[in-house]
Amino acid sequence: TQLYRITLLPGDGIGPEIMAVAVEVLKVIGQQLDLSFEFQEALMGGAAIDAKGEPLPAETLEWCKSSDAVLLAAIGGYKWDTLPRHLRPETGLLGLRAGLGLFANLRPAKILPQLVDASSLKREIVEGVDIMVVRELTGGVYFGQPKGIFATETGEKRGVNTMAYTESEIDRIGRVGFETAQKRGKKLCSVDKANVLEVSQLWRDRITALAPEYPDVELSHMYVDNAAMQLVRWPKQFDTIVTSNLFGDILSDAAAMLTGSIGMLPSASLGASGPGVFEPVHGSAPDIAGQDKANPLAQILSAAMMLRYGLNQPVAADRIEQAVLTVLDKGNRTGDIMSEGMTLLGCQAMGKALIQAL
Amino acid sequence: TQLYRITLLPGDGIGPEIMAVAVEVLKVIGQQLDLSFEFQEALMGGAAIDAKGEPLPAETLEWCKSSDAVLLAAIGGYKWDTLPRHLRPETGLLGLRAGLGLFANLRPAKILPQLVDASSLKREIVEGVDIMVVRELTGGVYFGQPKGIFATETGEKRGVNTMAYTESEIDRIGRVGFETAQKRGKKLCSVDKANVLEVSQLWRDRITALAPEYPDVELSHMYVDNAAMQLVRWPKQFDTIVTSNLFGDILSDAAAMLTGSIGMLPSASLGASGPGVFEPVHGSAPDIAGQDKANPLAQILSAAMMLRYGLNQPVAADRIEQAVLTVLDKGNRTGDIMSEGMTLLGCQAMGKALIQAL
Numbered sequence: 001t002q003l004y005r006i007t008l009l010p011g012d013g014i015g016p017e018i019m020a021v022a023v024e025v026l027k028v029i030g031q032q033l034d035l036s037f038e039f040q041e042a043l044m045g046g047a048a049i050d051a052k053g054e055p056l057p058a059e060t061l062e063w064c065k066s067s068d069a070v071l072l073a074a075i076g077g078y079k080w081d082t083l084p085r086h087l088r089p090e091t092g093l094l095g096l097r098a099g100l101g102l103f104a105n106l107r108p109a110k111i112l113p114q115l116v117d118a119s120s121l122k123r124e125i126v127e128g129v130d131i132m133v134v135r136e137l138t139g140g141v142y143f144g145q146p147k148g149i150f151a152t153e154t155g156e157k158r159g160v161n162t163m164a165y166t167e168s169e170i171d172r173i174g175r176v177g178f179e180t181a182q183k184r185g186k187k188l189c190s191v192d193k194a195n196v197l198e199v200s201q202l203w204r205d206r207i208t209a210l211a212p213e214y215p216d217v218e219l220s221h222m223y224v225d226n227a228a229m230q231l232v233r234w235p236k237q238f239d240t241i242v243t244s245n246l247f248g249d250i251l252s253d254a255a256a257m258l259t260g261s262i263g264m265l266p267s268a269s270l271g272a273s274g275p276g277v278f279e280p281v282h283g284s285a286p287d288i289a290g291q292d293k294a295n296p297l298a299q300i301l302s303a304a305m306m307l308r309y310g311l312n313q314p315v316a317a318d319r320i321e322q323a324v325l326t327v328l329d330k331g332n333r334t335g336d337i338m339s340e341g342m343t344l345l346g347c348q349a350m351g352k353a354l355i356q357a358l
Numbered sequence: 359t360q361l362y363r364i365t366l367l368p369g370d371g372i373g374p375e376i377m378a379v380a381v382e383v384l385k386v387i388g389q390q391l392d393l394s395f396e397f398q399e400a401l402m403g404g405a406a407i408d409a410k411g412e413p414l415p416a417e418t419l420e421w422c423k424s425s426d427a428v429l430l431a432a433i434g435g436y437k438w439d440t441l442p443r444h445l446r447p448e449t450g451l452l453g454l455r456a457g458l459g460l461f462a463n464l465r466p467a468k469i470l471p472q473l474v475d476a477s478s479l480k481r482e483i484v485e486g487v488d489i490m491v492v493r494e495l496t497g498g499v500y501f502g503q504p505k506g507i508f509a510t511e512t513g514e515k516r517g518v519n520t521m522a523y524t525e526s527e528i529d530r531i532g533r534v535g536f537e538t539a540q541k542r543g544k545k546l547c548s549v550d551k552a553n554v555l556e557v558s559q560l561w562r563d564r565i566t567a568l569a570p571e572y573p574d575v576e577l578s579h580m581y582v583d584n585a586a587m588q589l590v591r592w593p594k595q596f597d598t599i600v601t602s603n604l605f606g607d608i609l610s611d612a613a614a615m616l617t618g619s620i621g622m623l624p625s626a627s628l629g630a631s632g633p634g635v636f637e638p639v640h641g642s643a644p645d646i647a648g649q650d651k652a653n654p655l656a657q658i659l660s661a662a663m664m665l666r667y668g669l670n671q672p673v674a675a676d677r678i679e680q681a682v683l684t685v686l687d688k689g690n691r692t693g694d695i696m697s698e699g700m701t702l703l704g705c706q707a708m709g710k711a712l713i714q715a716l
């Protein structure tokens with residue numbers, strides 16, 4: 001039996017409910033494939049602020065570091081939105097990314113045939129869309145120094161952040177982009193704003209310099225404003241996108257929304273070595289928390305991404321992803337993806353249906 | 359007779375063709391309403407690089423400064439894309455914005471009922487969409503210092519740009535946002551990334567502080583990643599959006615593409631005093647230049663925006679906008695907005711149809 005130590009970060013809002021379902025699913029797949037999971041639950045986000053006075057307690061980060069992978073649900077909520085910045089749930093998330101060195105964020109935006117009509121875009125535009133956004137996650141304007149709110153000579157305040165990348169930072173995320181494209185449709189689109197920003201010019205130069213090492217990948221470059229347009233206009237032109245932290249934040253969310261069902265989308269955050277963090281794209285949805293209404297499928301698919309990218313167990317990942325398609329084929333839907341003629345299930349019932357399908 | 363001095367910047371690609379049509383339209387409306395225009399053509403963008411070795415010659419900027427308004431067509435093309443940054447067409451555009459102090463960029467994204475089906479989004483999602491993006495245009499990461507590509511201690515390169523705003527920069531664009539919302543649906547959404555960026559925190563604080571002065575405007579705040587999602591999900595929730603230079607660049611393009619017909623969209627760039635610059639949202643489309651295929655309507659609508667916002671001639675602006683609807687109602691279409699059963703016209707013929715409608 002292969003033993004894996006998994007840190008669970010249920011977080012806030014609907015987090016604990018969907019995490020509970022994902023853990024059940026992992027237990028079942030473990031029995032089937034002779035994998036054993038040791039789960040350790042830890043506090044993060046609002047839950048950690050309430051219990052410990054800080055969004056990422058030191059012991060949480062330590063547990064994460066010493067485990068094989070981290071499964072995160074969702075953090076944040078209105079309740080903590082007015083706290084000072086260093087006490088905000090989001091600050092915990094940034095600390096986790098930096099603390100684990102998770103420089104590569106993989107965000108798939110894939111339309112499932114069963115859910116095409118959930119999209120706000122026309123069927124012929126989105127049918128078959130399958131985009132992977134590779135977002136840099138520990139650099140750029142999110143972390144650049146100097147940053148802060150400073151007094152100018154005239155006494156007025158000036159807010160400052162620094163958008164910066166070194167060559168080696170660009171190279172390592174660029175390689176993840178090329179390697180990801182190699183495993184997919186072999187098309188990589190690098191997104192920047194090189195017509196205005198020097199940091200983007202360096203980005204473009206380095207990505208271009210890497211290209212000869214990946215002759216099987218077709219590389220293109222696109223400005224971020226145009227990329228935002230093209231995602232709306234004709235998303236099927238994209239296979240793999242590689243981009244910086246801020247542009248990836250914006251474009252991966254736009255791409256996710258093309259599917260119309262962000263309750264279905266997982267993500268993976270990976271470092272050079274050490275544990276990755278796997279989490280749904282959606283938020284903590286405090287308005288429906290505790291009502292057994294949440295869609296657990298993104299969390300379950302995040303567990304599948306953990307098996308695939310974090311634990312190198314592709315068979316287990318395949319099985320879970322297949323089971324998700326099966327429950328959808330049977331007409332099972334949570335409220336967020338409900339449509340006429342389908343069967344409405346709560347969070348737990350959806351989990352049971354999935355285990356059945358496994 | 360009221361006399362106006364207009365600097366024309368036809369620029370590159372399809373620029374000269376669509377500009378010629380817009381000038382004809384202005385002449386006709388001038389005759390009708392007893393306005394007289396003195397047109398002065400000047401070089402900018404690739405055309406200026408070829409003729410003068412720089413994208414924004416000093417005399418062009420001087421002419422612009424001494425005129426009542428500037429009508430710009432489009433700049434750029436593959437030909438100049440590989441030049442060093444200070445010689446690129448885009449650098450001329452940034453120089454024009456800075457040189458004229460054009461801190462406020464108004465970008466409407468309005469779906470015309472005649473063209474709803476051009477959108478990649480479903481009819482019920484986009485029908486009636488009417489968004490105005492108010493983008494800050496002379497600050498933020500586009501202009502912040504320090505910027506450049508520097509050597510680090512280890513000898514590798516580091517690309518750096520600075521995203522910065524002072525309180526007064528935020529206040530003056532914030533006021534344009536509120537005032538624009540007052541003239542429209544009285545809803546203002548300020549977009550930032552205040553959960554991560556200090557510069558956005560200051561932005562949000564200042565916009566919030568201005569709100570009591572505009573009690574008739576309903577203010578909301580949204581993170582930029584969420585705004586990108588919401589534009590795709592349900593664009594009708596937006597009336598007026600106010601945001602920073604970079605976020606406005608990305609979101610206004612996404613919003614424009616919701617309409618499916620960016621060949622129809624004008625924009626205005628305004629300063630505290632002095633002439634504004636009016637230009638289409640679309641680019642110079644070098645691939646169809648010189649073939650009489652371009653859609654001149656965005657350029658014509660930019661002339662209308664010039665009359666409305668730059669010359670305070672709302673009646674003339676109304677007439678032109680009405681004439682655009684009339685030609686569309688009659689079934690006239692250029693190639694980019696062509697659909698079954700309509701009449702395909704070239705650039706010049708569309709101009710003639712419009713003058714007819716006037």
Ligand SMILES: CC(C)[C@H](C(=O)O)[C@@H](O)C(=O)O
Nearest residue numbers: 090091093094249553554583
């Ligand atoms: C919560 C926030 C800090 C975070 C980000 O901006 O990275 C989120 O939007 C995301 O994309 O994971």
Ligand SMILES: CC(C)[C@H](C(=O)O)[C@@H](O)C(=O)O
Nearest residue numbers: 195196225448449451452607
């Ligand atoms: C050409 C470029 C410099 C410009 C910008 O980024 O502002 C363009 O994208 C725009 O939106 O007007």
